Amino acid sequence: MCLVVECIGMAAFLAIQAPVLKKYPANLSVTAYSFFFGVVLMVAVSFFMTNGSTDWILTRSEILAVIYSGTIASALNYGIMTWSNKILGPALISLYNPLQPLFSSIMSQIFLGSSIYLGSIVGGSFIIAGLYMVTWASYRERQATAGVTPGSLVSEPFLHGKSADQIGHIFSGSSSIAPNPKSSD
Template sequence: MAESMGGDTWKAHVSMALAQLFYGGYTVITKVALNVGVNHLVFCFYRNFLAFFILAPLAFFIERRTRPPITKKLLMSFFFLGLTGIFGNQLLFLIGLSYTNPTYAAAAQPAIPVFTFLLTVMMGIERVNLLRYEGLAKVGGTLICVSGAMLMVLYRGPALIGDKEMDHVLQIKRGARGQPEPSGWLISGLLNLGFDHFQLGVMSLIANCCCMTAFLAIQAPLLKKYPANLSVTAYSFFFGVVLTLIVSLFMVNESTNWILKQSEILAVVYAGSITSALNYGLLIWSNKILGPTLVALYYPLQPAFSVILSQIFLGTPIYLGSILGGSLIVAGLYIVTWASYRERQSTLGVTAHASSVSEPLI
């Protein structure tokens, strides 16, 4: 059994590294589709529908004997998961990606575990002891991570790697193809307040992280009441598909927007099958073996993979603000996850010590 667990641990580490590589590829492939002119809502609908088409049969057959009965409260929870983790999370990510580049989009993702930590503290799920070094490290790492996210919004800086004019060329191509402005009235209002498109893009990425944070925080207690992982995912994607379709029918005016080009079809297939269906399965399976602390340690690999892939395939530049802000986010993430790991090891050590003392006495 120990040998089997050791083999599963090794496979889980490899799976997490591959998952982040797949996420990095998603940002690059999706950026190409956005440059071609795919509508954000249409892209989300096709992606969610494909993921639901893959996950629903698997959940039905694999968990048909272990799936608890559905109640109204569970349906409301599934609806909220679809609203935050599927609809809001994906749409905000696409808006942020369209206004920035894959490097910024991937650099913001490591903030998700830290934002999740903040929300779980407010909900009472996570506890912080400020009298211990681990508690201070959690708070300090969280502040560092949030500071990095704000730095990415307020400061862009010079282009250190690549041609700065590449972003302007991509924006001109996107405008020439008639890409509609996402949420035009909201974008126009924020532009009137003095924000530019790049800052709005980064703020959308931060809001995307907040949606995923709510998705993870609410999903954790829900899985204890409804421990069917694939079914929870399938229900979440079902409501995500419904919400995306309803909004698309009101927001997408041109029927031609529903017709995908070759590069857009490739992006939808990759996003629906790999990024949604496969990656979610890898994350859940690895989380059962490694635990959330070690799983979170792999998120900083996503910006590195995205930088490499975007430089190779898109030629997008890397700015000073991206390097500084991304470095702070990664540093804050590692500090928080290190503190959480130390607290867990300390708790396990105390439990093991208490067991070894009480057993001989009994």
């Protein structure tokens, strides 16, 4: 039940985040606000779920685990997802969530010595093949809508014809770049 709610919640989060990022392009601030409200909700629920003040006392290893999961597993993960959502959109970002079990099984084999079974290898192969096919189809669709014929190579460099001001906007994450006047004729 919790897994289904998490999947629905994550899909809603990514779908709502895409228009927010168009209006408010500061990726890290959007991620920080999301984390802030998540922490507020978790603390509020925790007050009702714990029995006493002893449940709030953590050992040294638990504190290190919380710091690691808060910074690396959560903040870095969601920061990268927010940045990617701004560029690619929520559909492609949510498409890569099935890679988590695959990497979890690989990491558990490396760090915990867990066995990787044939089913995990076959399932991981299907996940990677499916992701490749959807990403390839999305790429082909973008080429078709841009007017590039299949099989032709686009040889124009990424920054061709851009002024220094426009290049600065590209790397700062601003989406208010005027179109290239050469491409409109």
